[in-house]
Amino acid sequence: xxxxxxxxxxxxxxxxxxxxxxxxxxxxxxxxxxxxxxxxxxxxxxxxxxxxxxxxxxxxxxxxxxxxxxxxxxxxxxxxxxxxxxxxxxxxxxxxxxxxxxxxxxxxxxxxxxxxxxxxxxxxxxxxxxxxxxxxxxxxxxxxxxxxxxxxxxxxxxxxxxxxxxxxxxxxxxxxxxxxxxxxxxxxxxxxxxxxxxxxxxxxxxxxxxxxxxxxxxxxxxxxxxxxxxxxxxxxxxxxxxxxxxxxxxxxxxxxxxxxxxxxxxxxxxxxxxxxxxxxxxxxxxxxxxxxxxxxxxxxxxxxxxxxxxxxxxxxxxxxxxxxxxxxxxxxxxxxxxxxxxxxxxxxxxx
Amino acid sequence: xxxxxxxxxxxxxxxxxxxxxxxxxxxxxxxxxxxxxxxxxxxxxxxxxxxxxxxxxxxxxxxxxxxxxxxxxxxxxxxxxxxxxxxxxxxxxxxxxxxxxxxxxxxxxxxxxxxxxxxxxxxxxxxxxxxxxxxxxxxxxxxxxxxxxxxxxxxxxxxxxxxxxxxxxxxxxxxxxxxxxxxxxxxxxxxxxxxxxxxxxxxxxxxxxxxxxxxxxxxxxxxxxxxxxxxxxxxxxxxxxxxxxxxxxxxxxxxxxxxxxxxxxxxxxxxxxxxxxxxxxxxxxxxxxxxxxxxxxxxxxxxxxxxxxxxxxxxxxxxxxxxxxxxxxxxxxxxxxxxxxxxxxxxx
Numbered sequence: 001x002x003x004x005x006x007x008x009x010x011x012x013x014x015x016x017x018x019x020x021x022x023x024x025x026x027x028x029x030x031x032x033x034x035x036x037x038x039x040x041x042x043x044x045x046x047x048x049x050x051x052x053x054x055x056x057x058x059x060x061x062x063x064x065x066x067x068x069x070x071x072x073x074x075x076x077x078x079x080x081x082x083x084x085x086x087x088x089x090x091x092x093x094x095x096x097x098x099x100x101x102x103x104x105x106x107x108x109x110x111x112x113x114x115x116x117x118x119x120x121x122x123x124x125x126x127x128x129x130x131x132x133x134x135x136x137x138x139x140x141x142x143x144x145x146x147x148x149x150x151x152x153x154x155x156x157x158x159x160x161x162x163x164x165x166x167x168x169x170x171x172x173x174x175x176x177x178x179x180x181x182x183x184x185x186x187x188x189x190x191x192x193x194x195x196x197x198x199x200x201x202x203x204x205x206x207x208x209x210x211x212x213x214x215x216x217x218x219x220x221x222x223x224x225x226x227x228x229x230x231x232x233x234x235x236x237x238x239x240x241x242x243x244x245x246x247x248x249x250x251x252x253x254x255x256x257x258x259x260x261x262x263x264x265x266x267x268x269x270x271x272x273x274x275x276x277x278x279x280x281x282x283x284x285x286x287x288x289x290x291x292x293x294x295x296x297x298x299x300x301x302x303x304x305x306x307x308x309x310x311x312x313x314x315x316x317x318x319x320x321x322x323x324x325x326x327x328x329x330x331x332x333x334x335x336x337x338x339x340x341x342x343x344x345x346x347x348x349x350x351x
Numbered sequence: 352x353x354x355x356x357x358x359x360x361x362x363x364x365x366x367x368x369x370x371x372x373x374x375x376x377x378x379x380x381x382x383x384x385x386x387x388x389x390x391x392x393x394x395x396x397x398x399x400x401x402x403x404x405x406x407x408x409x410x411x412x413x414x415x416x417x418x419x420x421x422x423x424x425x426x427x428x429x430x431x432x433x434x435x436x437x438x439x440x441x442x443x444x445x446x447x448x449x450x451x452x453x454x455x456x457x458x459x460x461x462x463x464x465x466x467x468x469x470x471x472x473x474x475x476x477x478x479x480x481x482x483x484x485x486x487x488x489x490x491x492x493x494x495x496x497x498x499x500x501x502x503x504x505x506x507x508x509x510x511x512x513x514x515x516x517x518x519x520x521x522x523x524x525x526x527x528x529x530x531x532x533x534x535x536x537x538x539x540x541x542x543x544x545x546x547x548x549x550x551x552x553x554x555x556x557x558x559x560x561x562x563x564x565x566x567x568x569x570x571x572x573x574x575x576x577x578x579x580x581x582x583x584x585x586x587x588x589x590x591x592x593x594x595x596x597x598x599x600x601x602x603x604x605x606x607x608x609x610x611x612x613x614x615x616x617x618x619x620x621x622x623x624x625x626x627x628x629x630x631x632x633x634x635x636x637x638x639x640x641x642x643x644x645x646x647x648x649x650x651x652x653x654x655x656x657x658x659x660x661x662x663x664x665x666x667x668x669x670x671x672x673x674x675x676x677x678x679x680x681x682x683x684x685x686x687x688x689x690x691x692x693x694x695x696x697x698x699x
Contacts, residue, residue, distance in 0.1 A: 075503075075508065076507065076508045077503050077508035077610055077611055078508070079508070079509055079510070082507070082508060082509070199661075199662070199663070225656075225659055226659070226661075227656055227659075227661075227662065228661065228662035230662075232611075232612075233510075233605055233607065233609055233612070234601055234604075234605060234609070234612045234613075237604060237605055238402050238652075238653075239656055241398055241401075241402070242398065242402075242652075242653045242656040242657055243656065243657075245389060245394065245395050245398050245653075245657065246387060246389040246390075246395075246657040259609075262512075262605070262607065263605065266604065266605050266606055266607070270529065270530075270604070286510060286512045286607070289512070289513070
């Protein structure tokens, strides 16, 4: 028994050290996985034309019978989704529809329940920012089987021919465009860090590899740290502080979204560093204000309001004419927001 | 002869086991000092202290709760709500509809109001647990959702940003809690103050003795005159106040309050507490242990980031350390029981 205890104590220490070593060694391995995610978004434009007409011959869906449009989005705690839902609701009301706005909180099960509710309420159409590219397919199919057309916004699903439209922001183009601004702000040289979004989320990979496609062309740009901050402000703040600690000579930060850019900017301010280039993606009003104040360099605006309105307009066209007259998959370009045009941005809408 | 040598050995192992978290912390520090040259510098350690302050303070409240045999899952949500209350009061003030005026408070008043809100939520937790006899896990799980929901409702999900206050309204200076005094982060100073108070309360006062007594044997404590319900309510109140303070500190650091902040932080607090040797079944625990536990987590988090290790490995390593700590904890308990038995046998 005594020996066993000693053994255990020794084992614990050994295992601890072992995992550390493995952990520290895996720096490079993680990065290799990223690029794969990009291609799927790029291809979408080409696929769309080929596939949509082939699936169309079945009779057009006419809706459940009521004049009700269901708008299903992630939690409104993120202003992006709030704008999206509100813009869609306003547009639908303007076109004379009744509207129900609900949130699935990124839970596919809850989303499936909401689809069921929409079906039982005989909704005319569903506008949805979905809770998972695979998990959503069945729900959209079920709506289709019940004669209700679904229009997807912001995120795609892994199947075409089921939803009527899939309108998404061109993350890839947006991230590339904002990375160009970043490189210019850095003077094409210097050390920079990267804060990744939730790594299980496709967009995190797409944005990261688009950033690198641009930045990696410049040999004098040196990536010194990559960390996940899970799209979160507080996490970006602490991680950024720690990164600065080991790399005090850092000159720039690329962030997968605006919330993390806000956290990084706060950490840089707290560390007393100046003239650091920071970029994000999304185009939130908070970041717009920081851009105006000179604390953040640029962001790529995903036109959430525009995308939501397009979806509602297409739903209306489809219900009236049996076709949207457009491809199923549509990419909407992002707008780069810098100090020059920051004033034109308000609530994810560019004027 | 042989017997006494064996006893001696057991005593050595016992001491090692008792200081296990400190030993782990030492190993981690040595390891990271070798792995990254920037780790063992004053500024790095202060930075770690700043990060540790957040879940360290939560952990102190959690330690009291867990010693009584309970658990408080609502602290993360209270962090979010606390930040939103403070942020809202700074940016929007308090609108009294019946008088048609908006009142702006000074920063100290805002801090006190936020702490009172945290205390009230804690008291509510305590009341539900004691008066309605709901299991702490369930009661605080419910409160977690309620508090998070109210945090979201406060701004309809939006962030209160730019919490610098306005000179004209006399509410500037909120950033203080995210700053440094003489190079030392304010958060770390607050952690130290709360830790000292909490340790004295636990060790030197009858209140502390009652907390330990309830966790050891609630019925016996009740029979010997401890006001069990009152003590429990106070314990949850204290945890709520700690969480509200963390809400203020994190909002102050970011100069922004987001309703989702503090999500799953209760887990870090529980981990720090357990690493520090507090028993989940109650009756045993120290504040000092929890602080060391919090530093173990902090050193792992920051050290691995400095190493450039991915988040996924950070999770794996953190999880392993926690489970190992509890495994060792069980060994210590068994050994302690055995030694006690041994000495009793020898005496008789």
